[in-house]
Amino acid sequence: xxxxxxxxxxxxxxxxxxxxxxxxxxxxxxxxxxxxxxxxxxxxxxxxxxxxxxxxxxxxxxxxxxxxxxxxxxxxxxxxxxxxxxxxxxxxxxxxxxxxxxxxxxxxxxxxxxxxxxxxxxxxxxxxxxxxxxxxxxxxxxxxxxxxxxxxxxxxxxxxxxxxxxxxxxxxxxxxxxxxxxxxxxxxxxxxxxxxxxxxxxxxxxxxxxxxxxxxxxxxxxxxxxxxxxxxxxxxxxxxxxxxxxxxxxxxxxxxxxxxxxxxxxxxxxxxxxxxxxxxxxxxxxxxxxxxxxxxxxxxxxxxxxxxxxxxxxxxxxxxxxxxxxxxxxxxxxxxxxxxxxxxxxxxxxxxxxxxxxxxxxxxxxxxxxxxxxxxxxxxxxxxxxxxxxxxxxxxxxxxxxxxxxxxxxxxxxxxxxx
Amino acid sequence: xxxxxxxxxxxxxxxxxxxxxxxxxxxxxxxxxxxxxxxxxxxxxxxxxxxxxxxxxxxxxxxxxxxxxxxxxxxxxxxxxxxxxxxxxxxxxxxxxxxxxxxxxxxxxxxxxxxxxxxxxxxxxxxxxxxxxxxxxxxxxxxxxxxxxxxxxxxxxxxxxxxxxxxxxxxxxxxxxxxxxxxxxxxxxxxxxxxxxxxxxxxxxxxxxxxxxxxxxxxxxxxxxxxxxxxxxxxxxxxxxxxxxxxxxxxxxxxxxxxxxxxxxxxxxxxxxxxxxxxxxxxxxxxxxxxxxxxxxxxxxxxxxxxxxxxxxxxxxxxxxxxxxxxxxxxxxxxxxxxxxxxxxxxxxxxxxxxxxxxxxxxxxxxxxxxxxxxxxxxxxxxxxxxxxxxxxxxxxxxxxxxxxxxxxxxxxxxxxxxxxxxxxxxxx
Numbered sequence: 091x092x093x094x095x096x097x098x099x100x101x102x103x104x105x106x107x108x109x110x111x112x113x114x115x116x117x118x119x120x121x122x123x124x125x126x127x128x129x130x131x132x133x134x135x136x137x138x139x140x141x142x143x144x145x146x147x148x149x150x151x152x153x154x155x156x157x158x159x160x161x162x163x164x165x166x167x168x169x170x171x172x173x174x175x176x177x178x179x180x181x182x183x184x185x186x187x188x189x190x191x192x193x194x195x196x197x198x199x200x201x202x203x204x205x206x207x208x209x210x211x212x213x214x215x216x217x218x219x220x221x222x223x224x225x226x227x228x229x230x231x232x233x234x235x236x237x238x239x240x241x242x243x244x245x246x247x248x249x250x251x252x253x254x255x256x257x258x259x260x261x262x263x264x265x266x267x268x269x270x271x272x273x274x275x276x277x278x279x280x281x282x283x284x285x286x287x288x289x290x291x292x293x294x295x296x297x298x299x300x301x302x303x304x305x306x307x308x309x310x311x312x313x314x315x316x317x318x319x320x321x322x323x324x325x326x327x328x329x330x331x332x333x334x335x336x337x338x339x340x341x342x343x344x345x346x347x348x349x350x351x352x353x354x355x356x357x358x359x360x361x362x363x364x365x366x367x368x369x370x371x372x373x374x375x376x377x378x379x380x381x382x383x384x385x386x387x388x389x390x391x392x393x394x395x396x397x398x399x400x401x402x403x404x405x406x407x408x409x410x411x412x413x414x415x416x417x418x419x420x421x422x423x424x425x426x427x428x429x430x431x432x433x434x435x436x437x438x439x440x441x442x443x444x445x446x447x448x449x450x451x452x453x454x455x456x457x458x459x460x461x462x463x464x465x466x467x468x469x470x471x472x473x474x475x476x477x478x479x480x481x482x483x484x485x486x487x488x489x490x491x492x493x494x495x496x497x498x499x500x501x502x503x504x505x506x507x508x509x
Numbered sequence: 510x511x512x513x514x515x516x517x518x519x520x521x522x523x524x525x526x527x528x529x530x531x532x533x534x535x536x537x538x539x540x541x542x543x544x545x546x547x548x549x550x551x552x553x554x555x556x557x558x559x560x561x562x563x564x565x566x567x568x569x570x571x572x573x574x575x576x577x578x579x580x581x582x583x584x585x586x587x588x589x590x591x592x593x594x595x596x597x598x599x600x601x602x603x604x605x606x607x608x609x610x611x612x613x614x615x616x617x618x619x620x621x622x623x624x625x626x627x628x629x630x631x632x633x634x635x636x637x638x639x640x641x642x643x644x645x646x647x648x649x650x651x652x653x654x655x656x657x658x659x660x661x662x663x664x665x666x667x668x669x670x671x672x673x674x675x676x677x678x679x680x681x682x683x684x685x686x687x688x689x690x691x692x693x694x695x696x697x698x699x700x701x702x703x704x705x706x707x708x709x710x711x712x713x714x715x716x717x718x719x720x721x722x723x724x725x726x727x728x729x730x731x732x733x734x735x736x737x738x739x740x741x742x743x744x745x746x747x748x749x750x751x752x753x754x755x756x757x758x759x760x761x762x763x764x765x766x767x768x769x770x771x772x773x774x775x776x777x778x779x780x781x782x783x784x785x786x787x788x789x790x791x792x793x794x795x796x797x798x799x800x801x802x803x804x805x806x807x808x809x810x811x812x813x814x815x816x817x818x819x820x821x822x823x824x825x826x827x828x829x830x831x832x833x834x835x836x837x838x839x840x841x842x843x844x845x846x847x848x849x850x851x852x853x854x855x856x857x858x859x860x861x862x863x864x865x866x867x868x869x870x871x872x873x874x875x876x877x878x879x880x881x882x883x884x885x886x887x888x889x890x891x892x893x894x895x896x897x898x899x900x901x902x903x904x905x906x907x908x909x910x911x912x913x914x915x916x917x918x919x920x921x922x923x924x925x926x927x928x929x930x931x932x933x934x935x936x937x938x
Contacts, residue, residue: 299736
């Protein structure tokens with residue numbers, strides 16, 4: 091083996107150990123301005139990669155303007171647009187601030203954030219709260235009075251109630267939740283029902299102990315029991331917190347982030363630090379929730395939620411969640427085959443996440459850009475479908491574009507091959 | 510029909526059997542089930558009296574009863590104030606002053622020893638399609654760790670007291686305020702979350718707790734009591750089994766008397782005998798020695814020498830097509846039987862050979878969403894030699910749950926039942 095190759099192998103082993111060795115714990119819920127590194131009052135975060143205001147997709151445009159209005163940064167949509175164009179309101183990817191945002195990922199100063207700490211490395215990552223179910227949410231690029239009122243309630247009531255309970259609980263062990271959830275039919279991206287139930291069980295007694303206002307408690311509990319995929323956002327922040335320590339690991343070809351902004355797909359690689367490798371995002375293949383919708387209406391792949399696949403969940407463990415196959419008219423055999431395929435491009439497995447339908451084999455993790463390019467197999471992502479003008483219209487699966495990995499590999503060679 | 514095709518000649522008897530079985534399958538697979546209340550046994554069990562103590566499994570003479578059941582009956586008598594001490598209690602039983610009978614004969618089911626007495630809070634489930642009720646007591650034996658008979662009695666009585674004065678009334682208020690809970694829907698979702706609804710019920714318990722939480726907040730105004738109950742539900746991962754069993758009983762009641770039907774209406778055990786009843790044979794019991802349970806013990810301190818034979822009415826779950834019939838839904842249980850995912854799937858396929866229908870609303874993802882196989886036919890059991898597989902817990906001879914695994918219903922019960930069926934209705938060959 092050449093020296094370069096052995097250095098790469100060694101770095102990748104370390105990356106794997108780092109990523110799988112994380113211990114993400116939910117430690118707090120706080121407004122973004124109070125916890126997200128580099129957050130500013132006039133800043134709105136969105137799903138990566140970076141994109142100019144003028145180039146943003148429909149869901150982002152609607153969501154960002156919505157957030158500007160909601161935060162009082164502008165009085166009208168026209169004023170918001172002008173300020174965004176002039177740079178008086180800033181837009182940046184959540185990822186630039188150690189955060190992740192599902193769908194449009196709209197996060198602003200007052201947004202209540204889940205604060206997740208990776209206890210093994212001390213790194214923290216953040217995500218906004220899930221607004222719950224429904225087709226029209228700011229995360230899907232919709233905004234109206236009802237959405238604004240719900241966001242207000244989340245910021246004024248739910249966030250503080252959750253924060254008190256989480257702090258009193260001493261921290262919610264997200265890794266333990268994921269480990270159980272993947273044995274209860276979740277793949278932790280398109281399906282996080284078990285994870286949400288487990289989170290609720292962990293939190294309910296601290297909620298009872300700390301909530302002072304009966305109405306706030308009642309409304310929060312009602313919301314949490316109806317929003318049955320609430321904990322996806324917590325899982326996402328946990329994935330980010332677990333991947334962060336591997337960022338910048340020299341010589342490693344392991345992917346540390348994947349994200350899409352409805353226009354481009356972006357990839358970050360451990361040995362290439364902060365650089366993003368981008369290419370046009372693909373269209374999602376799946377089912378539409380109403381017969382009036384079709385691919386003609388769909389925006390390209392959108393969201394930071396593929397941080398779950400980056401961490402070896404979601405599309406990488408379809409075998410754990412056969413129910414998700416209904417979105418692609420698949421079956422268990424296909425789900426198993428897809429998981430087996432993802433092993434080909436990963437450097438190892440999570441010993442802590444065992445997939446019952448594969449006789450408890452560990453979930454494949456640690457995407458190696460070399461293997462992606464060599465095999466032609468690109469990461470498979472379970473995901474939602476958004477409307478070009480905003481709103482959730484379906485769900486299914488999508489592949490990360492090969493071009494991102496080719497560019498990354500080229501950059502890797504340029505940086506390391508000469509040494 | 511799935512599985513083995515039987516050689517039945519055409520004729521009026523065969524046609525009547527088919528029609529009766531079709532009705533049984535229809536009722537088992539399509540009934541709506543709602544958990545509507547929790548009430549003391551004396552208030553709701555038909556024929557219940559203060560001097561009655563019920564147990565799991567078929568009828569059995571006092572002298573033949575296993576340790577946990579005998580001890581449970583005595584403890585219940587002390588708890589209910591029927592006797593001041595153990596020796597008085599024993600004398601009263603010997604003199605026939607206490608009626609000791611199966612839960613099943615009083616419209617109820619009881620897990621493990623299944624001891625149900627007048628004050629026992631029972632989950633009340635209504636079969637909204639047929640109007641039948643099913644009841645199940647809530648007590649769950651402590652998991653081992655109890656050193657002596659006296660310890661076990663103290664723990665049982667402590668738990669009974671708490672169940673009947675705290676949890677029972679609290680759940681009753683919440684369930685009623687909510688308008689009840691659709692158990693069928695709960696089961697359908699839980700089966701897609703790693704439960705098979707007998708040995709593994711964690712998903713159902715999580716879902717049930719979440720569904721009740723708003724009503725619990727609305728109706729339980731004592732914060733300490735609320736916290737206590739919520740904490741209990743969070744820790745008692747098997748809690749939903751009691752509700753599932755009551756629902757199973759509400760289904761089984763609807764087929765307890767269908768003339769000409771060869772479908773099994775009851776599977777149960779009392780730690781000594783296994784009991785089977787058949788839809789076309791009403792209340793008649795077909796009894797044979799219960800088998801041992803093969804499985805894993807929760808601690809290396811226990812072994813087969815400590816265990817009681819198969820015990821409990823929880824085989825009502827297999828009676829309605831769940832538990833062992835859908836092992837593939839809960840691969841996490843395979844470790845208890847040194848099996849594998851493919852073995853779990855094979856087990857479900859095997860049960861398809863002795864059942865007549867499917868619950869199409871209870872879909873098993875690992876079986877490509879096939880519905881749970883149900884309606885066990887005694888003719889098929891005898892013809893194939895395949896007996897129902899039952900996922901179950903293992904009880905210590907002195908009380909307490911010490912392991913989990915699987916076991917089979919004894920073939921002899923089905924052979925006896927088939928003989929009785931032919932005596933009543935005519936030869937099948």
